[in-house]
Amino acid sequence: MENYIEGRKFLKSQWEKLSDIKSDQQKGVNPPERFLGYDENNVICLSDFSTLPTRTVLETIKKRTTKRKFKEGKIPQDKLSYLLWATQGLREDKGKYTFRTVPSAGARHSFETYLYVKGVEGLKEGIYRYIPEKHGLIFLKEKDDVLLSKALLNQTFNSQVIFFWSCIPYRMEWRYSIVSHKMIAIDIGHVCQNLYIAAESVDLGxxxxxxYSQENADKLLGLDGNDEFVVYAAHVGKA
Ligand SMILES: Cc1cc2nc3c(=O)[nH]c(=O)nc-3n(C[C@H](O)[C@H](O)[C@H](O)COP(=O)(O)O)c2cc1C
Incomplete structure (x- = not known):
């Protein structure tokens, strides 16, 4: 039972303790950047998805299940574009913070989205990062199926693309110090739920x-494992 004490503490609210602790925001420290840097010349603009037919919310929620076997063929790029928008797309950029298609505690949005692309129309295979402010992608590196398999603890399936979400904890810690980590865990659930719902509405699973393996997933994406590390992943394929 002692083994679970730390984990249970993490799940409990510690908001009252916040009044004894000054966050970096309260100390007057400047906020961290809300986006990672990238080379503007290398941004791949994603397809328009505004005319993509989608199921109703009612039909989608009724139908949603987890899929582990997928049909052959490539995913159309407008569908991938829709999924990226639905999971991390920008609704409004307020300068110091952003509003997106998913909620986030204090609008801190501490996540980055990486894609392991195996079969998407108009995209070569490889590892990419999503650039929400451009609704585009940056190609990072070639794929590595051996490391992927280690990263996913052999749960490779026959999907066409794998979403990996990393977190940059300081984006949340700057404002919420000790309560940040529970907020981050709650936030990422919203992101993946939007993925399930959006995918189901366009015949993707x-x-x-x-x-997953923390060390190998971070290595696959080239993350330092401390200031940025993987928190969740999801296969997406043709249903
Ligand atoms: C937080 C979380 C982690 C999960 N991890 C895995 C996983 O590593 N491998 C897997 O095959 N399914 C995983 N799943 C899928 C669950 O097994 C699935 O949601 C559950 O069996 C219920 O089925 P349903 O999604 O069809 O309702 C995960 C689901 C959640 C929400």
């Missing part, structure tokens, strides 16, 4: 992946 999702399998959330919580059981």
């Amino acid at each position: 999702v399998c959330a992946i919580g059981a």
Whole structure:
């Protein structure tokens, strides 16, 4: 039982303790950047998805299940574009913070989205990062199927693309110090739920992946494992 005490503490609210602790925001420290840097010349603009037919919310929620086997063929790029918008797309950029298609505690949005692309129309295979402020992608590196398999603890399936979400905890810690980590865990659930719902509405299937190798997933994406690390992943394929 002692093994669970730290985990249970993490799940409980510690908001009252916040009044004894000054966050960096309260100390007057400047906020961290809300986006990672990138080379503007290398941004791949994603397809328009405004005319994509989608199921109703009612039909979609009724139909949603986890899928682990997918049809052959490539995913149309407008569908991937829709999924990226639905999971991390910008609704409004307020300068110091952003509003997106998903909620986030204090609008801190501490996540980055990486894609392991195996079969998407108009995109070569490889590892990409989503650029929400441009609704585009940056190609990062070639794919590595051996490392992917290690990262996913052999849960490779035959999906066409794998979403990996990393978190940059300081974006949340700057404002919420000790309560940040529970907020981050809640936030990422909203992101993956939007993925399930959006995918189901356009005949794609999702399998959330919580059981992954931290070290190998971070290595796959080139993350330092401390200031940025993977928190969740999801397969997406043709249903
Ligand atoms: C946080 C979380 C982690 C999960 N991790 C995995 C996983 O590592 N591998 C897997 O095959 N399914 C995983 N799943 C999918 C669940 O097994 C699935 O949601 C559950 O069996 C219920 O089925 P349903 O999604 O069809 O309702 C995960 C789901 C969630 C929400």
